[in-house]
Amino acid sequence: MSSYLGPQFRQVDEVQWDELEARGGFRAGSRPLLVKGALSDWPASRRWTFEQLAQLRRADGSEVVTSFQNGLVEQGVTREPVIQPTAPYLRALAQAAADIRADRIDDIGLLPNRRRRELAPAQSFTLNWEYLKTFRADRVYLAQWYILNEFPQLRADFKIAKLWPGLRWTWEYTFIGPADTVTGLHYDFPNNWFCQVSGVKEFVLFPPPQNAHMCKSKKYDWGATLSDIDISRLDEQPSERARFARAQGLYARVETGDALYVPSRTWHAVVSLVPSISLAVFGLTPWEVIAGGLPSQTRALLHAMRLYRWGNCTCHKMPVAPTTHRALT
Numbered sequence: 001m002s003s004y005l006g007p008q009f010r011q012v013d014e015v016q017w018d019e020l021e022a023r024g025g026f027r028a029g030s031r032p033l034l035v036k037g038a039l040s041d042w043p044a045s046r047r048w049t050f051e052q053l054a055q056l057r058r059a060d061g062s063e064v065v066t067s068f069q070n071g072l073v074e075q076g077v078t079r080e081p082v083i084q085p086t087a088p089y090l091r092a093l094a095q096a097a098a099d100i101r102a103d104r105i106d107d108i109g110l111l112p113n114r115r116r117r118e119l120a121p122a123q124s125f126t127l128n129w130e131y132l133k134t135f136r137a138d139r140v141y142l143a144q145w146y147i148l149n150e151f152p153q154l155r156a157d158f159k160i161a162k163l164w165p166g167l168r169w170t171w172e173y174t175f176i177g178p179a180d181t182v183t184g185l186h187y188d189f190p191n192n193w194f195c196q197v198s199g200v201k202e203f204v205l206f207p208p209p210q211n212a213h214m215c216k217s218k219k220y221d222w223g224a225t226l227s228d229i230d231i232s233r234l235d236e237q238p239s240e241r242a243r244f245a246r247a248q249g250l251y252a253r254v255e256t257g258d259a260l261y262v263p264s265r266t267w268h269a270v271v272s273l274v275p276s277i278s279l280a281v282f283g284l285t286p287w288e289v290i291a292g293g294l295p296s297q298t299r300a301l302l303h304a305m306r307l308y309r310w311g312n313c314t315c316h317k318m319p320v321a322p323t324t325h326r327a328l329t
Contacts, residue, residue, distance in 0.1 A: 077318045210248060
């Protein structure tokens, strides 16, 4: 795979938060947008540290125990979730973050930051897929934690309405984990503001016109459509790798304090370079809830009844690997 170049990329459009405010704020569009410094005045930027989150307790004073994602789930075999306390995990992340050399961060990743800074704004480039062979995408990950529902007082730490004004139903999940966590290639039905409270993550994104190259999967996920392309195992997927190489994508380096807008049905995968805390804010207008919510809930009900893609999903342990779907549509 040393000669594999993969898709061609350009960097995502980027704007500073104060410049966006001066323009009158965000207006939803069909292209991803990286807003630098969007979280700079949010209380979460000061209060949400690994150490402080480790101090959370239930109303009765008991420790917080929840479900952790057990490795990559969007592709391959879904493993049994890990049920464990959050505090020891978060303290270990605090120590791991403290041990990272700041100068090393610019030299790692699919597109090391030193190389990225040398690119012209509209320059096309390829990524270093070899980077994903330097680790295994099997980290235990506190992904999709519904923390703001479990601890409503924390909602005041996020100024979501300032970032995304208007009438909209939103729901929020946190993603907290170590370096080398990978979220596999997929797209979400809702629009998404991905808010990076701390850490650095790389996004590769592919707008809907690239659907033909995304190898749509039959694996079920409640809120997403998945791809059969496993970016962590491209050298094991010659057919998918060849189709993937014909795509044209966008790249974003999302750093502490940034927010990335990911429009509905935009394929994306995420690689964490360092221990990170992120909040994904999904949003739908009332019409979008009516138009898209009913089909999604119907599939969820059928899945719960074991009538729709049972045994091939991200939500339950899978006994064996499914046959890879390689249809052209």
